[in-house]
Amino acid sequence: MPARKTTSATHRGARVRESPDGGLGIADPAKLLSIRPAVEPDAEEISALIYSQLHHRAPSTSEPAPAEFLAGFAPPTIREHIGNRRYRYLVALAGGQVVGVLGVRDGQHLLHLFVAESFQRRGIARALWNRIRLELLAGSGEVSLSVNSSVYAVSVYERFGFTAAGPQVQGAGVVYIPMRLTLRDSHR
């Protein structure tokens, strides 16, 4: 049987190994990572992870984030999304804990991308992105994707190929930059 093809890269000193099936390992075995589709029991952990990083998502100067916005990240909402075919959620796990999440709506809008603070800058968002990218392109040769990026994440989305699609939007406790990307399958 042929050896499984892997690619490797270095992120801030931690060697990250990525395989085509989305499996991912870091040199430190205690921090072994894997990526899989989310299931409904993950909702609490996903929600807690998102809330822990929400200060980047809504860095409003004065107004508090509206309750409606916050409810979009609550466990019942995330659970409902995971059980709904319109949404696709992937989670990155380390030691059995959810340390990264990516959510897409209708195969067209990147709704959530969050990585736990102590796991950032190690290639986890890139690994989640690579996996969803392949999934989206498997269904169609060309996909147009949008994201409402936090100010913090603009450079990350630019690394993925997104470009700003309009000016920064600010109001009602929420700040974001609309961004877009057209994905094309170069092998078709």
Ligand SMILES: CC(C)(COP(=O)(O)OP(=O)(O)OC[C@H]1O[C@@H](n2cnc3c(N)ncnc32)[C@H](O)[C@@H]1OP(=O)(O)O)[C@@H](O)C(=O)NCCC(=O)NCCS
């Ligand atoms: C944005 C976020 C998900 C990135 O996760 P991450 O696992 O740290 O990202 P990665 O290590 O996979 O980096 C992905 C790419 O972005 C770059 N990058 C990561 N963080 C960056 C930063 N703060 N500034 C500039 N570039 C950055 C990396 O160099 C990497 O580039 P490459 O893959 O071309 O080498 C994470 O920082 C986060 O959760 N931030 C807070 C929440 C947030 O703003 N989410 C976005 C909501 S729209």
